[in-house]
Amino acid sequence: MDGGLGYTRKFGTSDRPVFQGYGKDIQLVQGGFGLDITGLVVGSYIPKGTPMIYDEATRLAKPLAVAEIYENAAANATTYKIKKGSRLLVGSNFSAVPGGAAYPITAINTTNSGYDSVTVGTTIGALNANDFVYGSSATGANSGSFGGVNGLLYDDVKVESGKSVSIVIRGTVYARRVPYSAGLAAALPDTIIYSQSR
Known part of the structure; x- marks a missing residue:
């Protein structure tokens, strides 16, 4: 049509x-x-x-680009497990909340059948399973933006x-x-x- x-x-x-x-x-x-x-x-x-x-x-x-956290991550985490099916890319600014931390993704490992592992150079803090994360349009300690x-x-x-x-x-x-x-x-x-x- x-x-x-x-x-x-x-x-x-x-x-x-x-x-x-x-x-x-x-x-x-x-x-x-x-x-x-x-x-x-x-x-x-x-x-x-x-x-x-x-x-x-x-x-x-x-x-x-959005995703959900697969399992809890510590406050100093730089690798986060996310559920399969996201459209996040290497270079996307990984963030959880607007106005919060947003830092570039440096690697995405998709080899596990249950989840993908997203690595960032700087932590965005502690996250819980099922938390919402997304690709921010800006990067920085307080720059998360939709x-x-x-x-x-x-x-x-x-x-x-x-x-x-x-x-x-x-x-x-x-x-x-x-x-x-x-x-x-x-x-x-x-x-x-x-x-x-x-």
Whole structure:
């Protein structure tokens, strides 16, 4: 199906809802956005509900790289175990909270079947299993930033050149089914509500 602007679009393959309601309960940014695939793995999938950064001038949108901590890490840790499936890259600024520490990833080891190991040159402090981490747009001791995150992905999308995506700017989303932290919720428009319902 055509998604406008000369891009192609496919709807998601997951049957599990992440947004509550339908129709007028959910508001999308008018018009489609081209998926910015810079740094993404072609052929991989980005799930609906992923935090996105869209630019109405360029009509491009890109996902915020997010992950969850696999197991507790000490206050002096420089290697963190994260759950599989993240889009963090070597060189990404690894952070856990906006305004907190954010330092470049120097290595990512993916050889373990259960988790990936992310190494940073400087610790970002103690973290607990299931904590939210992300790729910050800035680096430094107090520089963690979501880099202008401003919406959520409406449908699952396969990473390919020429894909179009729709971005949610108003609606209620199940927090337990998508990447979530209190800091992320605060950074997004207040028209996006995270429900703790299961």
